[in-house]
Amino acid sequence: MSQLEISCGLDYITTPDLQACLTEALHCNYSFIVSPIVHPRFRRQYVTNVGKTGGFTRSDMVLSPQDWTTRLVGKLSPYLNVDSASSTVRQRHEDCMNEELSYCRGLGVPAIMLTLHGRDTNNLARILQTYYETSHHISLIWARVPMVCNKMLRDHVDHEDNGDSEESWNETWFWWSKFHERLEWDKRVGVVLELSADLPSEDLLKRWLGEPVKAIIVPTSIFHNNKKGYPVLSRAHQQLVVNMVEHEAQVIVSGARRSNIEFYLQYLYRLWKRRPNPADDPMLSYARGWEDYLQTPLQPLADNLDTHTYNVFEKDPVKYDQYQKAIALALTDLQKLDTQVHNKDASILDAMVEKKESGQGDSDNNNKKVFTVMVLGAGRGPLVRATLNAADITNSKVKVIAVEKNPCAVVVLAAQVREVWRDRDVVVVPGDMRQLNLTPKADIIVSELLGSWGDNELSPECLDGAAGLLKPGGISIPCKYKSYVAPISSPRLWAAAKAASTGTVTSKDKNLETLWVVYMQNKHDIAETKEVFTFEHPVKGIVDHNGQEISDYRGLPLTDNRRSATISWEVKQDNVMHGFGGYFDCLLYGNDIISIVPSTHSPGMISWFPVFIPIKTPLRVEKGQVITATFWRCVDSRRVWYEWIVEVGDRTTPLHNSNGRSSEMLL
């Protein structure tokens, strides 16, 4: 994050000499300027499709091509009202807007700024869709909205109705959100938020952080002068600016120059440098550059992992410590149990012998029970290491059996046994844990087969298939895990999923029926995170009418890893739902937990990004409405997949991923 720079632009009401304005701004270290496309006082003739003479704006020779395409945000004439109630005005302004858009297209400006004035933007959105349909070079559209609807705020004040001014703040979010919806959440369309002197509640600010805010406009009027006469911002504004820039917003200084224009920029730079350093969080450092970048989930069962992936996983500073603690605890518990059994079995005679031996460490150790620990899916050995460490710490004797199906990883494991674990009892068994029959059976099974959404890398199926390797009463680490979801708003993630290239014809539907692993930044939680599916190991098998566990042909308990879960949330604030954030937590053993659920995230653990689970049709939700989601985990002989559906009041999304048509995990 610390590498990230603040990028500032300067807004001009009018630019009679564009080159001079740009030179001034660059001289003061601004990165770009915002300039009207045509002179504010220029009015065009009524009918534009006849007898045009010459250009209606400046020549494109005044700037270099490089400056046009990197230094200039073009502002459409703010008086244009293409959604006017008058059809004449509407048509005329539409012609003017098309003229200005066409000029922008010709110049290749990086972004076009326009101003939203209300909720009714049907025609504006329509014109912009046509602009995108007909343009090869694509400018971004920046839609400027004030943070608060001043008209509504004034009405409230007039009626001495200050208490419920919240809707004045809600209103302008609506302008933007409806506009963006009409453009089908196009990722080329972003919002430019004009900060107000007063700021709304924290909840409202957080919702803006879920929107694609391309820039914030900081009017010079909200600065005040400090003792030395320099312009500064209030604490609340400082925080907001920093938050926005952390979410990749640029900053535009706008309005009357009450100070030297350089001072504003210098202040913003200082503000940015002074901010609390987030680099202390290993996750933030690790995730830098991966923000909102969608990845297909791994399928470590169907595909073998590569060296790079192992490297990344093994570097996790937290996960293997947790495993080591859990294994140590399990060994301790087994020792206790063994001692109890031993004591119980022992005759009084034995008790006397025991007394004698208790003084002799070595012989004690020799007689100690050796616990068999199987590491299922050992990879290149981190859990073998954790097991050996745990044995050392607890002074236990262990025989470690490392089962691994990936031939490349087996090579590494074998080398480790020869070179590192020479004097330890470590055996490498190549093969699929679901198909092996080993002796002795394990006292402890250790595995790390969880995906970002818990069971989504088929840990339940793998461990059930390996259940025959565990002694009755043996311990599985992990012993329980749960998946979680929260409904989220994120035009950015949704648009990214929709547009993600998968090389198939039906890609649009496919991509919105798929789980995506992603470090989510530009999103907003509509409601709290709730549990979905739970799995436990060793599994309790299905029982028959008489309460007897049913076994399959191998004698393993018959399990059913199909699940369905229906979850409901009450909406606290008007919003648009684009999908879910998905997480998991996992009880390794005892009370040793690893978690990527935001509220309980294991500090510093970097092995998992969350998942984004999109819905095909974003749902607009109102405060007080109830979102109900149903998830199914489906299993057939060949694969596992999820299906899901969301309902709000009478509205229903289509069923997602019916029969696993778009995404599945292969068994």
Next chain:
Amino acid sequence: MSQLEISCGLDYITTPDLQACLTEALHCNYSFIVSPIVHPRFRRQYVTNVGKTGGFTRSDMVLSPQDWTTRLVGKLSPYLNVDSASSTVRQRHEDCMNEELSYCRGLGVPAIMLTLHGRDTNNLARILQTYYETSHHISLIWARVPMVCNKMLRDHVDHEDNGDSEESWNETWFWWSKFHERLEWDKRVGVVLELSADLPSEDLLKRWLGEPVKAIIVPTSIFHNNKKGYPVLSRAHQQLVVNMVEHEAQVIVSGARRSNIEFYLQYLYRLWKRRPNPADDPMLSYARGWEDYLQTPLQPLADNLDTHTYNVFEKDPVKYDQYQKAIALALTDLQKLDTQVHNKDASILDAMVEKKESGQGDSDNNNKKVFTVMVLGAGRGPLVRATLNAADITNSKVKVIAVEKNPCAVVVLAAQVREVWRDRDVVVVPGDMRQLNLTPKADIIVSELLGSWGDNELSPECLDGAAGLLKPGGISIPCKYKSYVAPISSPRLWAAAKAASTGTVTSKDKNLETLWVVYMQNKHDIAETKEVFTFEHPVKGIVDHNGQEISDYRGLPLTDNRRSATISWEVKQDNVMHGFGGYFDCLLYGNDIISIVPSTHSPGMISWFPVFIPIKTPLRVEKGQVITATFWRCVDSRRVWYEWIVEVGDRTTPLHNSNGRSSEMLL
């Protein structure tokens, strides 16, 4: 319609000997039977995926393949509740249902009947989607619902709350509608409506007629015995049965046999034969076989029409009569005007001469003004004929100039001039009316360039382009036309549009952004029909700041045929909107109108079916909500197209057909 037969089936609660049941039913002239797939008392073992022994139902040898695939509707076990609150029950019943579905798939029954018990059908719909995803042979799904929710009705009665029992009738429509929505309005899924002893309001019955009712179940209990002891239905039930069968529903007789089972069938046959004969309406006869069949609108400007199309058009028994009347009226008016002018100009001397001439018919006729009538787009000449007839009737002298761009039609016209109109003043001019410069100019221009949605075959552009052919003050027939829309519910039309094959990759979106010409039968009007766009001829040109008409380079008035219109409707009844019915009416001249707007449809006029304008995402609407639609008519130098968007409360459809990407009319 009279060819249409009533098709009746017989419902069996249990079929211990399937062959015997079928034989009995066929013997009584029923066409098919409805039979449970497994015996009602058969319960399967708890866990179905182990140790299955043998079939769970009868052998498929009991019927011939032909009978299985044409004579049998299979009923799934009615007790199956795959949306139970208990996850154990849910899972177990899901397994049972899959087993029964799989058996149906094997047998190839034409339809599978299941019963809906409530609104919650998420899992049921999911299972059926999977069934469809995994089946090659496709059975129809028939979802049985009662007309009224008896439980709710009883609750009302218990609370002596008879007044508002409407929701008991609304409720079961909801069961069906939500279920069908969850299956994305799949056209293979239909409803089987079980008639109740009492019937709901007319509005509620009409809404059912918009649903794909595959069959109605007529319980024997709603029959009563007439004087002779034969089972008969009440008047209201008779009407409902006839309406449903006209909408292609089959009839299933069900329940205890209080009479000989043959009698029910005989009664239904008599009922059907006795119904008012609809064959008197030429439109109904003409449209037979075309019900709900989608056609792409013609593009007579871009493509030349073929002989078959001309044949159909020329057979319209009403349209050319109306034209003839309008032309006659126009000629009369012109004569009057001419007489007035003549009288005004005439000196007293002339008045004397006139007196003398008035006795001499022939010489009077010779001096009469000859009116030039141009038929623009003459085709094979029906409007030339209408003009000549009108001249005869009004005793006018006309010179007819027939302009036609289609070379094949020109050949026919020329032949007609040689053979039929030898002694009349008819000139054929081949060419595009927009590019011709003819003398003399016309007193009257007659054209028939309207499509099902009025301007959608580019009549405005053609007539504006031909404006130079008309004398100042001349008459255009037609002189004014309007397009209309009404929001409609029609799962059938929507599914047909969605599935229509257009041979392109993006066909789904394309088909739902296109106007379809269709004789709509299986639909329901959500609200009344309202005006959209209006065009008048001769057109009033655009005026400049000084109120002067602006001319283009040819001296024609500059016109703007772009339009936008926003229309709102209040919803009277809970429903689902799938698109619009589109219509037009047209003022030919005076008050001579042709119309395909349902409330004012010109009786017997068959030239136009309406259009169906789909929306991409069907919208569920509640009583009292407001539907707001905006339509744009867009024009560029090459083509014309429509765009549209619909809003209900906070919900917005995507913009349809942005920049004409999916459908357009070429200029």
